[in-house]
Amino acid sequence: MTQTDRLLPVNEAIERLEAQIRSDRQEGALVDPLIIGIHTGGVWVADALHRALGCSEPLGRLNITFYRDDFNTLGLHPQVSPSDLSVDVDGRDIILVDDVLFTGRTVRAAMNELFDYGRPRRIALAVLYQRDGRELPICADWAGQELNLGPDEQIHVDGPDPMTARLVTSKES
């Protein structure tokens, strides 16, 4: 097995993501949105957006461990920090943030968890990288970069300071 690594431009992707959200917000598509990141990479991206967009309310953090659909095959994932949502989500517009949108299962779990906190008015999805391989009917409202990747390619996001992203290709040698 051989691996090749290629760095992806993170800052540019965050800037593009921020610009898209900002212009949609100016058009009035989102009312006073609450930003919620999915642990772990999504929280780093959400934190950058939260600062760039100047939101006054605290950033929400979702740890979807208890909502994953692979408990029966993989068991409980180790959980580092619990979910932290200090603001009431009832009737609110929410920007849900993750680092990579791949199968869509994480976003499904995150939405299920969100609804146990209340009934948001609208949930929009912002991801740093949108790649192919969806297994559920979910797509992002905004993406920093779109990538067409094969099954042997993966995106690894590390952070939080500095945040880096690598495209890792594994090939049978």
Add this chain to the structure above:
Amino acid sequence: MAVKFVRPKIPKFAPDPWAIQFDDQGRLRHLLTIEGLGPQWITRILDTAEGFVSVTDREIKKVPLLRGRTVVNLFFESSTRTRTTFELAAKRLSADVLNLNLATSATKKGESLLDTLRNIEAMQADMFVVRHDQSGAAHFIARHVAPHVSVLNAGDGWHSHPTQALLDAFTIRRHKGDFTSLRVAIVGDIRHSRVARSQMHVLNSLNVGELRVIAPRTLLPTHVEKLGVRVFHDMREGLKDVDVVIMLRLQRERMEAGLLPSEEEFYRLYGLTEEKLAWAKPDAIVMHPGPANRGVEIESSVADGPQSVILEQVSNGIGVRMAVMSLCMSANRGENA
């Protein structure tokens, strides 16, 4: 002629008698005792519990993790707090719960323990929560259950009460953080207390700074020092510079057995009053596994006072039990999946 005393040989069982708690891949399958868990598993359980405690602060206090699983509470000895917190923990994980009070049912009709077990297994149970007045009961059941069933010990005889000790460690960690700098004193009937035994194991595994027991000689097990504790018979000496005071329940039967002269004398010497609590550190926390005997081992104003975390222990117990249940069920998914 002098009779030569020959110390009986203690038979050696398996090299690790607690290996039964893990499956062949090293995952936690049963929780029978604290022994054998080690600091890694204990810490993992406490970390997982943090996540579940945050769930119980929400409006919808439920996660879908154990949807479709069945948890059976097998209580051969009555208990209100432990049974209800296990029941609530299972329900908050979306499992179905069956409560069997066996102190008053089948076993009284002559059915053997193993027959009772087989019958409940046939109802497709995934987990047994066992409380029994005989030491080793949960261990016995764990050895005989079907491969897809997990067993949690909810207290057996004088032996062990692992989830109580874990929730106590969790409560201490939330208030005091690091264990290595802490002085903890356990006060009262250590000898007959499964809770005390499990607390000693858990706190020593977590490398607590100093662990003390304070009790009259009649209420201490023989060779208690071997459990890694400093022994005190006097409250003023024992409570000095202590960060955590854990009071134990004194059972009336002990008086009847002649181990203590009277409740009044025990309260005068060992009951935690405001006056005695002042000997500990000013920010010391007071704990009690419940149910507390006010005026026997603890003064009402201390149990309800600002240093008491007794009710917090009860709420933390739900999160800790949710953590143990979901971790044990994680190991058992294979056979059922």
